[in-house]
Every structure is written in C-alpha cells, then in structure tokens.
Amino acid sequence: MSGVGLGLAVFAGMLALMAIRMPIGVAMLVAGAGGFAYIAGWIPLIAQLKSSAYYLFSSYSLTVIPLFLLMGQFATKSGLSRGLFGAANAWLGHRPGDIAMAAIGGCGLFGAICGSSLATAATMGQVALPELKRYNYSGALSTGALAAGGTLGILIPPSVILVIYAILTEQNIAKMFLAAFIPGILAALGYMLAIAVYVRLYPEEGPAGPEHPLSEKLHSLIDIWPALLIFVLVIGGIYTGAFTPTEAAAFGAVATGLLAAVKEGMGWQGLKECLLGAAGASAMIFLILFGAEFFNSFLALTRMPDTLADLIGGSGLSPLLVLAAMLVLYLLLGCVMDSLSMILLTIPIFFPIIMALDFGLTPEGTAIWFGILALIVVEVGLITPPVGMNVFIINSMARDVPMLESFRGVLPFLISDGVRVVLLIAFPPITLWLVRFLG
Amino acid sequence: MTSDTLEPYAAPTDPVGAALRFLSVAFAVFGGLLLSAGAVMTVVSVTGRYLFSTPIPGDIELVELGAGAAIAAFLPYCQITGSNVIVDFFTGAMAPRARARLDAVHGLVFAFCAGLVAWRMTLGGMDAYLNNDETMVLGAPIWISFVVMVPAFGLLCLVCLHGSAVRVIHGAPPPEAAS
Numbered sequence: 371m372s373g374v375g376l377g378l379a380v381f382a383g384m385l386a387l388m389a390i391r392m393p394i395g396v397a398m399l400v401a402g403a404g405g406f407a408y409i410a411g412w413i414p415l416i417a418q419l420k421s422s423a424y425y426l427f428s429s430y431s432l433t434v435i436p437l438f439l440l441m442g443q444f445a446t447k448s449g450l451s452r453g454l455f456g457a458a459n460a461w462l463g464h465r466p467g468d469i470a471m472a473a474i475g476g477c478g479l480f481g482a483i484c485g486s487s488l489a490t491a492a493t494m495g496q497v498a499l500p501e502l503k504r505y506n507y508s509g510a511l512s513t514g515a516l517a518a519g520g521t522l523g524i525l526i527p528p529s530v531i532l533v534i535y536a537i538l539t540e541q542n543i544a545k546m547f548l549a550a551f552i553p554g555i556l557a558a559l560g561y562m563l564a565i566a567v568y569v570r571l572y573p574e575e576g577p578a579g580p581e582h583p584l585s586e587k588l589h590s591l592i593d594i595w596p597a598l599l600i601f602v603l604v605i606g607g608i609y610t611g612a613f614t615p616t617e618a619a620a621f622g623a624v625a626t627g628l629l630a631a632v633k634e635g636m637g638w639q640g641l642k643e644c645l646l647g648a649a650g651a652s653a654m655i656f657l658i659l660f661g662a663e664f665f666n667s668f669l670a671l672t673r674m675p676d677t678l679a680d681l682i683g684g685s686g687l688s689p690l691l692v693l694a695a696m697l698v699l700y701l702l703l704g705c706v707m708d709s710l711s712m713i714l715l716t717i718p719i720f721f722p723i724i725m726a727l728d729f730g731l732t733p734e735g736t737a738i739w740f741g742i743l744a745l746i747v748v749e750v751g752l753i754t755p756p757v758g759m760n761v762f763i764i765n766s767m768a769r770d771v772p773m774l775e776s777f778r779g780v781l782p783f784l785i786s787d788g789v790r791v792v793l794l795i796a797f798p799p800i801t802l803w804l805v806r807f808l809g
Numbered sequence: 810m811t812s813d814t815l816e817p818y819a820a821p822t823d824p825v826g827a828a829l830r831f832l833s834v835a836f837a838v839f840g841g842l843l844l845s846a847g848a849v850m851t852v853v854s855v856t857g858r859y860l861f862s863t864p865i866p867g868d869i870e871l872v873e874l875g876a877g878a879a880i881a882a883f884l885p886y887c888q889i890t891g892s893n894v895i896v897d898f899f900t901g902a903m904a905p906r907a908r909a910r911l912d913a914v915h916g917l918v919f920a921f922c923a924g925l926v927a928w929r930m931t932l933g934g935m936d937a938y939l940n941n942d943e944t945m946v947l948g949a950p951i952w953i954s955f956v957v958m959v960p961a962f963g964l965l966c967l968v969c970l971h972g973s974a975v976r977v978i979h980g981a982p983p984p985e986a987a988s
Contacts, residue, residue, distance in 0.1 A: 388895075388896045389896060389898075389899045389900075390899070390900060390911055391895050391896065391897065391900050391908065391911050391912060391915060392895070392915045392918065393893040393894065393895050393915060393919065394893075394894045394895065394896070395893065395894070396893075396915065396918060396919045396922060399922055400918060400922070416929065419925060419926055419929035419930070419933075420929045420930060420932055420933030420936065421930070421933045421937075423881065423926055423930060423958060423962070424877055424930070424933065424951070424954060424955065424958060427876065427877040427878075427880040427881055427958070428873040428874060428876055428877025428878075428880075428954060429873070430869055430872065430873050432876075433847075433872055433873065433876040436844055436876065436879065436880065436883075437844070437847075437848055440841070440844060440845065440848070612859075613855065616851065616872065617851055617855050619848075620847070620848040620849075620851035620852055620855075620872075621851075621852055621855070623845070623848045624848050624849055624852045627845070642838055644841075645837065645838055645840075645841025645842065645844075645845070646834065646837055646838065646841070646886065648841060648844070649837035649838075649840060649841050649882075649883040649886050649887070650837075650883070650886060650887050650890060650892040651892075652879075652880060652883050653837075653880065653883035653884045653886065653887030653888075653892070653893075654887050654892050654893055654894055656880045656883070656884075657884065657887065657893060658894065705898070706896050706898035706899070707896055708894050710894075711894060756898065757897070757898060
C-alpha cells in the first residue's frame with residue numbers, strides 16, 4: 371500500500387474509533403502507534419515508549435499549558451470577574467442592550483487573563499446572568515451573549531490553543547498572541563454590534579439599564595487594574611522577550627493565586643479545587659497531545675502530508691478555495707468535536723498544504739494568518755448545535771431558559787462571526803498589521 | 810474546551826472504587842502542588858535574575874522535572890472524573906447499556922496502553938538510573954520524575970480497569986451527583 375493510502379486508511383480507522391466513543395487521545399494513540407509499528411516494526415515502538423511520555427510531559431515549551439490553566443483557575447476565584455463586568459457595565463451603560471454588551475465586554479477583559487473559553491463563559495455567567503435577569507433581558511439574548519462572549523476567552527491572548535498551534539507549526543508564540551489581539555477586539559466589537567442590531571429589531575428583549583454617573587464610572591476602574599496589570603505583565607513580558615512564555619504563565623499563576631488568596635480569602639479548600647480543575651484540564655490536553663505525538667510520527671513516516679501538499683499545491687486550485695474548504699471542514703467537524711482535537715488532528719495535514727499555496731504573504735505571515743483563522747472557526751464549534759459546549763454550560767446556569775432558546779440567542783453572534791471571518795480572509799493585514807508594526 | 814466527555818461515575822460506593830478515587834485525587838493534588846511550586850520557584854528565579862542578577866541555577870530543569878511528574882499524576886484523576894474528551898454525537902441515540910459496554914471496551918484498551926507505558930517506563934527509569942542520566946546544569950537525576958510517572962500510569966491502568974468492571978456489572982454508570 372502506498373504511503374498516502376496507508377495514511378488515509380489509518381486516519382479513517384481512527385475517526386471510526388472516535389465515532390464509537392473511544393477517548394480521542396486514546397484513539398490517536400492506538401491508531402498512530404499501530405500504524406507506526408506496521409511501517410517501522412514493533413521494536414522501535416516498544417523502545418520509544420520507555421521515555422516518550424517523560425520527554426513530552428516535561429518538554430519546557432509545553433509547561434506553559436498547565437501553568438496557563440492554573441492561572442485561569444485562580445482567576446475564576448479571584449473575584450475579578452465582578453469588577454470587570456461592573457466596569458464594562460458602567461462605561462457601556464444606558465443604551466438598549468447595554469447589559470448584554472457589558473457581559474461581552476466583561477468576557478473580553480476576563481479573556482485577557484484566562485486562556486479558556488469554558489472558564490470565561492462560566493465565570494462571567496455567574497456574575498452577569500443575575501443582572502441580565504434583573505433587567506428583564508430575554509433568556510435567548512442573555513445566554514446567547516454569554517456563550518458567544520466565552521469564545522473571547524480563547525481568542526484574546528493568552529490562549530492555550532494558540533500556544534499549541536505555535537508549537538505544532540514552529541511559530542513564535544509572542545507573534546501569534548500579537549496577531550490574535552486585533553481580531554479579538556474586533557470580535558468583541560462585532561458581538562456588541564450584533565446586540566445593538568438585535569435589540570433594535572426586538573426592543574423588548576434587551577431594555578436599557580440604569581444610567582451610571584461619572585463618579586461611578588471612574589470608581590469602577592479601580593476594580594479592573596489588577597486584571598490589567600496581570601495582563602500587561604504576562605503578555606507584555608512574553609512580547610518584549612523579558613519572559614519566556616512559561617515564565618510569564620508562572621507569574622500569571624502566582625499573581626492570580628495571590629489575588630484569590632488575599633482578596634477573596636481563598637483557603638486550602640479553594641486551592642484544592644483550583645489544583646484539581648487545572649489537573650483535569652491539563653490531563654485531558656496532554657492525553658490528546660500524547661496520542662497526537664504517535665499519530666504525527668506515523669503520518670510523517672507515510673509522507674502523506676507532504677504528498678498531499680505537493681498534489682494540491684501543484685493542482686492549480688485557487689488558494690482561497692482550498693482555504694475556504696478547510697474552514698468549512700472545521701465548521702462541520704466542530705459540530706461533533708472539541709477545538710483542541712480538531713487542531714491537533716488537522717494541522718499536521720493542513721499546514722503543509724497551506725504553506726505550499728501562494729496567498730501573496732510571507733511564509734510567516736501565512737502561518738500566523740491561517741492560525742488565527744483556524745482558531746476562530748474551531749471556536750465557532752463551541753456555540754453551534756448539536757454540541758455547543760459554551761451554550762450547554764451557560765444554559766445549565768440559567769435553568770429557566772430552554773436549550774432551543776439559547777441556540778436561537780446565539781444566532782446574531784454567529785452572523786457576526788461569519789462577517790468577521792470573511793473580513794479577516796479578505797484583508798490579511800487586519801491580523802498581521804500589529805505583528806509587523808511591533809515585531 | 811471539551812466537547813463531550815465520558816459519562817462520569819459518581820463517587821464510587823465500592824471500596825475499591827473509593828480507594829482509587831482517593832488515590833487519584835491525592836495524585837492530582839500532589840501534582841498540582843508540584844506545579845505551583847514550580848511556578849513560585851520560577852517567579853523567584855526571574856525576579857532574582859532581573860533585580861539581583863542571581864537566578865536560581867537550573868530553574869528550567871526543575872520546572873521540567875516537576876511538570877513531567879505533575880502531568881502524569883493528573884491523568885488518573887482526569888479519567889476517574891470522566892473528563893477525557895470523547896465524541897458523543899454518533900452514539901447519543903444508543904441505549905445507555907450499549908454505550909456503557911462500548912465505554913467498557915475502550916476502558917480496557919486504555920488500561921492496556923497505560924499498563925504498557927507503565928511497564929516500559931519502569932525499564933526506561935531503570936536505564937536512566939543505571940546510566941546516571943542527569944540534567945545539564947544541576948546534574949539532578951532524571952529518574953526521580955519516573956518515580957512519580959510510573960505509579961501514576963499504573964494507577965491510571967487500575968482506574969480504567971475498575972471503570973470497565975463497573976460498567977459491565979451495573980450496565981450503566983450512575984450519574985454523578987450535580988456539582
């Protein structure tokens with residue numbers, strides 16, 4: 371069997387295992403190790419198993435992931451979310467839909483110290499849902515805004531998925547984070563615009579909140595400076611090269627941990643909850659990374675990624691068409707799969723193809739631009755049916771809202787996502803400008 | 810970030826399950842403390858580097874050794890709480906009993922993988938010990954990470970086996986108490 375044929379067959383087998391509920395990391399491990407042994411023999415595989423877990427788990431570039439997750443856990447217990455929502459509310463206040471907009475703003479600000487969508491949605495939901503209810507916002511708009519706002523957690527740096535993309539494709543993490551910045555802010559503004567349009571069409575669903583005097587506006591800023599300081603320390607540190615990403619994440623974890631302990635009186639029980647939360651999320655990611663390591667070394671042996679890249683690169687297909695096909699595939703996969711697994715499964719195959727096509731950008735520019743686009747599109751999977759984890763988690767917090775209502779409420783934000791993706795594809799400088807300007 | 814996760818089983822009522830749960834939590838908390846200690850040490854080292862030009866020597870190596878052990882120590886907890894990611898879309902309409910059987914089979918596969926890694930890493934750790942494999946700056950022996958990682962993979966193997974047994978005996982995992 372040719373390399374490509376074998377690669378495709380094992381790939382299909384792995385997808386079949388996933389479809390019958392095998393944990394994704396285990397399916398990748400079994401398929402990858404099996405395929406590897408088929409080509410290279412069992413002896414090298416057995417020898418590799420002696421130390422592969424050690425080298426993967428203790429790889430310095432990956433230590434940033436559990437540290438960012440720990441930082442996110444502490445951030446959820448730091449009480450910052452209240453202040454961030456309050457400030458967004460004070461400054462955006464007194465127009466139709468303002469409280470839903472404040473929820474988006476709060477999510478964006480919280481996303482700057484938390485690299486995970488679910489944690490952002492859940493934390494901001496706890497603070498914002500009662501307020502939205504108090505001002506008679508409809509269940510659809512309330513839960514939709516928070517579910518969509520949660521995706522800002524991963525788009526606005528720090529972002530665990532961007533770290534993994536950067537490592538997979540050997541890109542600079544600082545530049546990836548910079549590139550995500552403007553698309554992230556655009557996302558927040560786009561979501562607010564979606565709310566503004568929505569409440570114009572259905573005014574009863576999102577009435578205006580109270581007016582906030584200037585003194586309250588200024589006072590609210592006091593609550594957000596710790597978050598801003600941590601953001602500047604972490605992201606600024608990575609960007610200026612003062613810190614490695616791991617060092618920055620360590621600073622972030624210690625700072626948010628201290629904040630939770632001092633400001634909110636987090637004790638041993640709270641610490642234990644944070645440690646267990648970070649443990650579960652880290653293990654979930656590293657099991658998939660472990661499987662992906664074996665699967666990717668198998669793929670490399672088959673030479674399937676290179677062959678496909680040559681084939682598609684030389685086929686004369688329009689680069690934009692290929693890109694669009696990949697993004698549509700992400701949307702479809704996103705209906706059934708989580709974002710990290712999608713990135714780990716597809717990037718080893720898609721990335722060489724993208725790099726073989728000419729988008730009129732530098733190779734580095736193409737790599738960064740594609741990473742941001744892929745990130746946005748896989749995150750859309752978190753708010754689309756049938757499996758929209760962000761919608762599930764927010765809906766479970768607002769028990770009186772039917773699930774269908776929540777998915778209806780997400781619609782305006784999906785339209786906003788679609789418009790933004792088209793803009794980012796049409797104008798790569800939106801993504802790359804900041805990287806060029808500061809890089 | 811997860812899509813669907815394995816159906817968790819409640820804090821197990823059988824003594825074996827309770828013991829495995831206790832051990833998994835203990836491993837995860839220990840790993841978390843190790844990770845936190847790595848974070849604090851890194852902050853001290855970086856502060857020392859910038860303020861007093863005296864970083865902690867070999868700080869990167871210590872983080873690596875600690876993180877390697879910590880991540881492995883997290884794995885059993887993730888499995889016993891049912892937090893590993895699965896695709897639930899195509900099997901959603903199946904009877905709970907059939908789903909539980911599938912999960913039991915996958916549990917056995919996972920147990921086999923974890924057991925295999927535990928066995929191979931025992932040998933890998935012994936190699937590292939006999940060859941005196943050390944980190945570059947501190948000369949710290951790398952087998953100390955294996956001392957945590959091997960039992961962690963062993964525990965993961967037992968957790969998977971127990972999960973499969975529970976699913977076969979009870980037909981379906983009892984739903985976890987709302988947390």
